[in-house]
Amino acid sequence: MNYDRTPFETDKPGEECGVFGAYDFDGHDISSSIYYGLFALQHRGQESCGIAVSDTEGPKGKVDYYKDMGLVNEVFDEERLNRLHGNIGVGHVRYSTAGASNRENAQPLIIHYIKGTLAVAHNGNLTNAVDLREKLKYSGAIFQTTIDSETIAYYIARERVQTKNVQEAVSRTMDKIEGAYALAVMSPRKLIGARDPYGFKPLCIGKRDNTYFLSSETCALDAVGAEFVRDVEPGEIVTITPNGILSDKSHCLPAEKQGRCIFEYIYFARPDSRIDGINVYSARLLAGRFLAKDSSVDADIVVGVPESGNAAAQGYAMESGIPYGTAFVKNNYVGRTFIKPKQSSRESSVRVKLNVLREVVKDKRVILIDDSIVRGTTSDQIVNMLKDAGAKEVHMRISSPPFLWPCYFGIDVPERHQLIAYNHTVDEICKEIGADTLGYLRLERLPEMVNGLGICTGCFTGNYPIPAPKDDIRGEYEA
Numbered sequence: 001m002n003y004d005r006t007p008f009e010t011d012k013p014g015e016e017c018g019v020f021g022a023y024d025f026d027g028h029d030i031s032s033s034i035y036y037g038l039f040a041l042q043h044r045g046q047e048s049c050g051i052a053v054s055d056t057e058g059p060k061g062k063v064d065y066y067k068d069m070g071l072v073n074e075v076f077d078e079e080r081l082n083r084l085h086g087n088i089g090v091g092h093v094r095y096s097t098a099g100a101s102n103r104e105n106a107q108p109l110i111i112h113y114i115k116g117t118l119a120v121a122h123n124g125n126l127t128n129a130v131d132l133r134e135k136l137k138y139s140g141a142i143f144q145t146t147i148d149s150e151t152i153a154y155y156i157a158r159e160r161v162q163t164k165n166v167q168e169a170v171s172r173t174m175d176k177i178e179g180a181y182a183l184a185v186m187s188p189r190k191l192i193g194a195r196d197p198y199g200f201k202p203l204c205i206g207k208r209d210n211t212y213f214l215s216s217e218t219c220a221l222d223a224v225g226a227e228f229v230r231d232v233e234p235g236e237i238v239t240i241t242p243n244g245i246l247s248d249k250s251h252c253l254p255a256e257k258q259g260r261c262i263f264e265y266i267y268f269a270r271p272d273s274r275i276d277g278i279n280v281y282s283a284r285l286l287a288g289r290f291l292a293k294d295s296s297v298d299a300d301i302v303v304g305v306p307e308s309g310n311a312a313a314q315g316y317a318m319e320s321g322i323p324y325g326t327a328f329v330k331n332n333y334v335g336r337t338f339i340k341p342k343q344s345s346r347e348s349s350v351r352v353k354l355n356v357l358r359e360v361v362k363d364k365r366v367i368l369i370d371d372s373i374v375r376g377t378t379s380d381q382i383v384n385m386l387k388d389a390g391a392k393e394v395h396m397r398i399s400s401p402p403f404l405w406p407c408y409f410g411i412d413v414p415e416r417h418q419l420i421a422y423n424h425t426v427d428e429i430c431k432e433i434g435a436d437t438l439g440y441l442r443l444e445r446l447p448e449m450v451n452g453l454g455i456c457t458g459c460f461t462g463n464y465p466i467p468a469p470k471d472d473i474r475g476e477y478e479a
């Protein structure tokens with residue numbers, strides 16, 4: 001399977017970031033493991049990436065790092081990896097929202113300070129970054145980047161001067177920062193992972209022989225041959241040292257207050273990942289089953305829009321007894337540098353990427369499953385392609401509720417007025433995309449999809465686990 005998110009998949013919420021960390025207690029170089037980990041997390045961010053490593057037996061301030069714009073396999077080659085020496089390290093893949101997609105904002109962020117060096121990799125968005133940054137500026141801080149992750153790094157470094165150890169500095173930083181974050185922090189002798197109290201972003205721990213890992217998703221642990229140890233709990237700080245894993249749960253909230261981003265399960269995460277005990281593929285399968293129960297229609301075949309619609313389509317087929325089929329062949333070689341066809345030309349980005357298997361859909365009543373409709377700019381083309389290929393009817397089913405509100409927690413969602421469900425009824429959207437019928441997943445089904453875990457449903461309801469910031473901070477300071 002291919003999980004690239006190519007530039008013309010413009011009708012999806014924008015991806016976020018991925019973090020990965022490793023600590024080899026036997027002292028071997030760890031950069032190649034971080035490389036493979038990041039490679040498995042590439043779907044979480046394709047604009048820039050970086051790796052920072054250090055030697056826990058070496059001089060305290062020495063960090064080897066490299067970061068740049070591009071995919072993991074474009075930025076790193078064997079020679080570059082061989083120049084990164086150290087048995088502890090963190091890595092990052094990044095997607096940026098509007099504006100500052102440049103090299104200086106690539107992560108991990110490296111900070112040299114009185115206690116040595118910190119490297120910070122962050123996934124998420126702080127909702128009070130603007131305020132915190134102003135405060136820091138007034139106290140003399142000079143910022144090198146326009147990302148909110150730098151605020152986190154500054155606070156950790158600042159607090160570390162006053163605290164016994166770095167994990168306490170992370171804890172005090174968590175007292176100040178608000179919003180969504182999963183962090184992998186490398187101090188000279190410790191690897192630290194932390195997750196915001198709501199658990200918006202995933203983070204887990206893995207182990208291979210004498211090496212421990214932190215990763216945004218379990219698929220990256222599999223890629224490096226590590227066993228899954230456990231998830232970092234929402235609000236937990238884990239400190240990985242040769243003497244064991246220390247855990248600080250002083251920021252944890254009761255389960256009912258937690259707010260994992262449900263879009264991780266619907267679309268962002270890889271289907272082979274498990275987040276907080278729930279396999280992403282199984283959650284998508286269940287969403288499809290719910291659609292079949294709540295929004296059934298007579299048809300001859302169920303198909304998914306690749307890739308993230310496929311699992312829900314399989315679930316729909318299982319529940320309804322209508323055969324599952326593959327209607328689309330995807331061109332896997334469309335990369336970031338793909339030149340988008342001009343609007344006026346007959347070529348279409350969607351058609352370049354997806355082609356229909358006519359023989360599968362001709363003269364059939366087709367149920368088409370996709371994970372979301374954001375602006376509604378590609379669904380009409382996909383429906384048209386099926387009809388052009390001879391489908392008698394196209395019934396569209398969406399494995400999430402209508403997208404109505406922005407996200408402030410690190411997901412790139414267009415302005416409200418650009419969301420098709422904001423100013424159209426379901427019937428109007430159905431007409432606009434040219435489908436025969438249209439059905440969305442019911443809101444009440446979301447917690448069931450993840451076995452009752454505490455989730456954020458803000459983009460469907462406008463009710464966020466933490467109050468939305470007064471000013472629109474999206475695009476101001478980024479993750």
Ligand code: SF4
Binds near residue numbers: 200456458460
């Ligand atoms: S508002 Fe939506 S996209 Fe943003 S964190 Fe909540 S569920 Fe995820």
